[in-house]
Amino acid sequence: MEGVQTAFSLKRRAPTALYVHVPFCNGKCDYCAFYSEGCDWDDELQDMYLDSVLAEMTRHGKSCETLDSVFVGGGTPTVLHDLAFQRLLQGIRERFDLSPQCEWTVECNPESLTEAKIDMMGEIGVTRASLGIQSFNQSCRKMLGRRGTLDGLEHKIRVLRHAGISHVNLDLIWNVPTQTLQMLEQDLNRALDFEPDHISAYALTVEEGTRLAERQIEADDDTFVEAWDLIEATLATRGLHRYEISNFATARGRCRHNDSIWHGAAYLGLGPAATSFDGVDRWTQPANLRQWIGGQDPEIDRIPPLDRAAEILAFGLRTVEGWNLVEFRNLTEVDPIQLRGQQLQKLQKAGLVELDKTTCKPTPQGLLFNDSIMIELI
Amino acid sequence: MNGLDKIRNFCIVAHVDHGKSTLADRFLLHTKTIEERVFRDQVLDAMDLEQERGITIKSHPVRMQYDADNGETYQFNLIDTPGHVDFSYEVSRSLAACEGAILLVDAAQGVQAQTMANVNLAINQGLEIIPVINKVDLPAANVPLCLEQFEEILAIPAEEVLKVSAKTGDGVKELLEAVIHRVPPPKPESKILQALVFDSIYDVYRGVVTYARVVNGTIKAGEQIRLFSTELDTEVKEVGFFSPTMKPVEQLNAGEVGYVITAIKTPSDINVGDTITHAQNPCKEALPGFQKISPMVFSGVYPIDTADYEALKANIAKLRLNDSAFVAQPESSVALGAGFRCGFLGLLHMDVVQERLSREYNMDLILTYPSVIYHVYLKNGKMQEIDNPLYMPDPSTIDHIEEPMIKAQIISPSTYMGNIMNLVLEKRGICLKTENVDKQHVLITARMPLHEIVIDFYDKLKTCTRGYGSMDYEPDGYQTAPTVKLEILVNGEPVDAFASICHADRAVARARMICERLKDAIPPQMFKVAIQGAIGGRIIAREDVRQLRKNVLAKCYGGDISRKRKLLDKQREGKKRMKEVGNVNIPQEAFVAVLRSNEE
Numbered sequence: 011m012e013g014v015q016t017a018f019s020l021k022r023r024a025p026t027a028l029y030v031h032v033p034f035c036n037g038k039c040d041y042c043a044f045y046s047e048g049c050d051w052d053d054e055l056q057d058m059y060l061d062s063v064l065a066e067m068t069r070h071g072k073s074c075e076t077l078d079s080v081f082v083g084g085g086t087p088t089v090l091h092d093l094a095f096q097r098l099l100q101g102i103r104e105r106f107d108l109s110p111q112c113e114w115t116v117e118c119n120p121e122s123l124t125e126a127k128i129d130m131m132g133e134i135g136v137t138r139a140s141l142g143i144q145s146f147n148q149s150c151r152k153m154l155g156r157r158g159t160l161d162g163l164e165h166k167i168r169v170l171r172h173a174g175i176s177h178v179n180l181d182l183i184w185n186v187p188t189q190t191l192q193m194l195e196q197d198l199n200r201a202l203d204f205e206p207d208h209i210s211a212y213a214l215t216v217e218e219g220t221r222l223a224e225r226q227i228e229a230d231d232d233t234f235v236e237a238w239d240l241i242e243a244t245l246a247t248r249g250l251h252r253y254e255i256s257n258f259a260t261a262r263g264r265c266r267h268n269d270s271i272w273h274g275a276a277y278l279g280l281g282p283a284a285t286s287f288d289g290v291d292r293w294t295q296p297a298n299l300r301q302w303i304g305g306q307d308p309e310i311d312r313i314p315p316l317d318r319a320a321e322i323l324a325f326g327l328r329t330v331e332g333w334n335l336v337e338f339r340n341l342t343e344v345d346p347i348q349l350r351g352q353q354l355q356k357l358q359k360a361g362l363v364e365l366d367k368t369t370c371k372p373t374p375q376g377l378l379f380n381d382s383i384m385i386e387l388i
Numbered sequence: 389m390n391g392l393d394k395i396r397n398f399c400i401v402a403h404v405d406h407g408k409s410t411l412a413d414r415f416l417l418h419t420k421t422i423e424e425r426v427f428r429d430q431v432l433d434a435m436d437l438e439q440e441r442g443i444t445i446k447s448h449p450v451r452m453q454y455d456a457d458n459g460e461t462y463q464f465n466l467i468d469t470p471g472h473v474d475f476s477y478e479v480s481r482s483l484a485a486c487e488g489a490i491l492l493v494d495a496a497q498g499v500q501a502q503t504m505a506n507v508n509l510a511i512n513q514g515l516e517i518i519p520v521i522n523k524v525d526l527p528a529a530n531v532p533l534c535l536e537q538f539e540e541i542l543a544i545p546a547e548e549v550l551k552v553s554a555k556t557g558d559g560v561k562e563l564l565e566a567v568i569h570r571v572p573p574p575k576p577e578s579k580i581l582q583a584l585v586f587d588s589i590y591d592v593y594r595g596v597v598t599y600a601r602v603v604n605g606t607i608k609a610g611e612q613i614r615l616f617s618t619e620l621d622t623e624v625k626e627v628g629f630f631s632p633t634m635k636p637v638e639q640l641n642a643g644e645v646g647y648v649i650t651a652i653k654t655p656s657d658i659n660v661g662d663t664i665t666h667a668q669n670p671c672k673e674a675l676p677g678f679q680k681i682s683p684m685v686f687s688g689v690y691p692i693d694t695a696d697y698e699a700l701k702a703n704i705a706k707l708r709l710n711d712s713a714f715v716a717q718p719e720s721s722v723a724l725g726a727g728f729r730c731g732f733l734g735l736l737h738m739d740v741v742q743e744r745l746s747r748e749y750n751m752d753l754i755l756t757y758p759s760v761i762y763h764v765y766l767k768n769g770k771m772q773e774i775d776n777p778l779y780m781p782d783p784s785t786i787d788h789i790e791e792p793m794i795k796a797q798i799i800s801p802s803t804y805m806g807n808i809m810n811l812v813l814e815k816r817g818i819c820l821k822t823e824n825v826d827k828q829h830v831l832i833t834a835r836m837p838l839h840e841i842v843i844d845f846y847d848k849l850k851t852c853t854r855g856y857g858s859m860d861y862e863p864d865g866y867q868t869a870p871t872v873k874l875e876i877l878v879n880g881e882p883v884d885a886f887a888s889i890c891h892a893d894r895a896v897a898r899a900r901m902i903c904e905r906l907k908d909a910i911p912p913q914m915f916k917v918a919i920q921g922a923i924g925g926r927i928i929a930r931e932d933v934r935q936l937r938k939n940v941l942a943k944c945y946g947g948d949i950s951r952k953r954k955l956l957d958k959q960r961e962g963k964k965r966m967k968e969v970g971n972v973n974i975p976q977e978a979f980v981a982v983l984r985s986n987e988e
Binding site: 287294379 | 914939942944945946947949953971
């Protein structure tokens with residue numbers, strides 16, 4: 011690595027973002043590769059989980075900086091019984107120092123999102139709800155093996171807003187086999203009717219170990235690019251702009267939690283299968299509730315500091331804004347051009363990356379071919 | 389030592405698999421040169437590959453003491469000859485070291501093209517021929533048919549033919565007696581040393597061990613000798629013979645066959661066919677028939693993993709120690725990296741070298757499209773010899789090109805004559821002559837371009853004669869042919885590894901074949917990428933690489949990064965083995981797919 015000292019080291023940083031993984035669902039959806047216990051749980055198991063996760067919070071709370079964001083995901087956090095749900099949110103509030111502007115997201119399944127839970131969220135200080143819609147179209151939902159119904163969604167969103175949870179994200183999945191561009195457009199418009207300030211629109215990825223993979227469903231990429239453009243254009247009409255490959259938001263609706271993580275922030279992950287990053291190493295808790303409760307060691311991902319720096323650089327390029335070069339240097343203490351100048355120039359020539367004196371960001375094509383950027387940089 | 393009249397120098401000529409090595413082994417056992425308990429199948433074939441393929445590449449002279457029926461003890465020197473077309477010069481030198489030749493024919497297979505070629509060589513050398521039918525014990529043996537073939541095509545009377553089974557030993561005693569009676573003893577003509585070099589091997593401890601037949605004079609350790617062709621003087625360290633292992637003696641006398649070890653350490657300093665004489669009192673003329681052997685077929689040899697280059701270099705050097713006909717020059721290709729431009733005597737030689745490299749040395753190799761030596765006549769009246777498409781002059785400067793021709797002799801059951809004639813035509817050849825070998829077999833003499841032989845003629849001959857056809861060939865001058873350099877362009881850039889010299893009429897088909905294969909082998913690309921076949925800038929074939937429309941993972945958050953990176957690592961490992969040409973990553977498999985396969 012010419013020009014970069016070989017004794018280079020990265021600084022460990024205290025987390026400014028917290029992720030809590032809730033490993034319970036009302037059954038697993040066919041596309042989902044996230045870890046959850048499915049429906050094989052009872053209140054007692056939830057309480058055991060709560061005991062452990064609260065103990066973890068106590069253990070780590072002090073070592074965190076003031077948090078800029080909290081993300082409670084899963085699984086389905088809203089399937090926790092009311093008391094457990096409250097203990098979880100209360101625990102976070104009490105054991106961590108949350109900044110006044112702290113963004114606090116809870117992933118919600120519309121079906122299990124009760125008004126009681128909404129009230130708790132509002133009272134304790136949750137600012138953002140992320141609702142797993144995936145599709146409004148029945149045949150798409152069936153294809154995806156999506157559980158539950160969307161009955162009363164409109165009402166629940168109104169209650170959320172009433173409770174002071176003003177930021178609402180709707181998760182959609184597209185590129186679903188049998189889904190036409192027209193069906194996609196209908197999904198997008200239905201979603202926009204709820205006036206969310208954020209939409210995550212994920213192209214279906216059939217991941218190993220999912221039921222979709224078992225069903226040998228394959229995403230058909232024939233209209234991928236057309237759909238990609240359609241989503242961008244449709245959402246833009248309502249002021250939601252792409253700021254990451256699969257994420258669209260109004261100017262103030264971006265998910266700061268994920269945005270900070272794409273830009274190299276240190277984060278603490280609690281719960282089974284949760285990942286943490288301290289600026290140097292990344293580690294992931296066992297994806298098994300009992301093993302996690304039993305205190306089994308996390309799996310550590312440790313790579314040389316320069317490789318880590320390159321990884322941070324690469325992941326920032328998932329976002330439309332990419333990197334401010336000075337910010338990158340401040341974070342990692344390495345100059346991105348010294349680190350990967352040759353590769354960046356090559357990517358620039360290939361039309362995937364825009365590079366000037368102050369910034370480095372993906373071109374629209376660079377978003378569509380983001381893995382090509384990754385391969386070059388990592 | 390024996391007097392001259394007690395010496396018999398002879399060899400066995402036979403087609404591959406007709407039992408030459410088994411017969412040689414039987415001789416060794418019969419003369420107690422080797423004992424039964426140390427007997428290993430086919431002792432003379434030292435190399436594993438030879439044993440496996442049943443092809444003898446190197447010849448090893450063995451001395452035997454034979455107690456004849458007449459009560460006398462004879463010195464037999466058996467010179468084992470290579471059994472394939474590519475090595476006919478080496479065969480001819482081995483024959484020149486003999487006074488007689490056992491002509492061995494498989495009772496079940498009859499006379500083959502190879503047999504014909506070697507018999508002709510032996511007759512031309514003035515050797516006494518002892519015709520033998522082997523494997524007479526086989527149920528499929530057809531002795532009468534063989535006898536008919538001997539009479540018909542070789543003009544050998546049936547009553548002269550011996551019948552043996554090398555496997556069981558039947559008739560071997562009679563054959564050994566026949567050697568005494570039919571093969572004449574050596575007849576030196578002068579006291580001045582003349583020894584014929586008919587082979588050499590490289591021994592890690594001893595250096596170059598030269599196999600020689602002392603024609604005139606004597607040679608002993610400590611003498612200064614001279615290699616006639618190169619005028620290289622050196623000192624004799626040791627002389628001796630194989631029986632079957634090395635047995636040093638004080639001197640080798642006129643008429644004897646043995647080995648000579650000198651101070652020479654470089655195998656290429658000793659040429660097969662050269663004459664050894666004394667430095668002090670040299671002979672006036674060399675023994676006849678010396679030729680500097682030169683390769684006829686060329687190909688680029690590259691390691692699939694570029695990191696293996698040093699290993700390839702070392703292994704090629706090792707091979708060359710024992711195979712002076714194999715030449716190699718470092719060469720580098722944009723697409724394939726560092727490798728060697730190698731020259732071979734022929735296709736089999738190329739095959740053998742490739743297989744030895746890949747099997748004995750465990751190397752994964754890729755060979756570029758083989759070329760012959762073209763005579764390129766330029767408009768300025770000059771002629772260039774071109775064996776590598778990279779050096780083909782600009783078409784506008786070329787007046788015409790001549791390609792090397794061969795004369796082939798093909799023997800096959802008559803049933804397949806039509807197939808063979810068609811094949812010869814397809815391969816741009818002409819049938820000169822057809823003769824009957826017997827009632828069921830024909831001998832076809834054809835003139836064909838060497839290049840066609842090198843590509844896939846053998847395979848096709850075998851296919852169209854159900855394995856029964858055999859052939860032999862010899863160079864037969866040059867002939868004008870519309871010859872072009874075919875280039876393959878990827879995204880507008882020529883890929884050197886795919887360039888080839890071929891006949892103009894073949895170019896379009898070949899270009900299409902390569903383009904199609906590449907289209908399938910190159911992964912989809914972000915941009916429209918054309919694969920084109922071109923002759924001097926004129927596009928004659930085109931395919932487009934499938935276009936990749938996106939390459940993106942939809943979901944990637946804090947917990948996904950490690951997993952994603954591992955996935956990318958795998959992808960990149962794959963990419964490392966790709967070569968970038970014209971901004972396109974071509975996987976190694978694409979090169980293999982295109983280069984390893986025959987046409988169609």
